[in-house]
Amino acid sequence: MRQLGNAVYGDNQKNEGDTTTLRVTVGIVTNDAADDAMIYEMTKSFFAGVAEMRDSAPWLAAVTPEGAVADINMPLHPGALRALEEMGVTIPDVARG
Numbered sequence: 001m002r003q004l005g006n007a008v009y010g011d012n013q014k015n016e017g018d019t020t021t022l023r024v025t026v027g028i029v030t031n032d033a034a035d036d037a038m039i040y041e042m043t044k045s046f047f048a049g050v051a052e053m054r055d056s057a058p059w060l061a062a063v064t065p066e067g068a069v070a071d072i073n074m075p076l077h078p079g080a081l082r083a084l085e086e087m088g089v090t091i092p093d094v095a096r097g
Helices: 002-009 036-053 059-063 067-068 080-088
Strands: none
Touching: 036 080, 067 080
């Protein structure tokens, strides 16, 4: 695999210092045609599952309802918006569409 990477990208495959990347731990995307009730239930179920799994998957500590909207730059689906509001999350204006 490394040779393929070198063939495509050259020899600059190693970061020598800090690197800026996207701050995305987990992302779920849909479109506005998805059913509101389905997205509402999926959002609630997703975060309930995350909470249940935190002991066995420590990286999930970084996956929170608040983190889901921390750096958002697009509107939330209405079903997700409702679920997150019910969880007490402060929703940025940009996420309200």
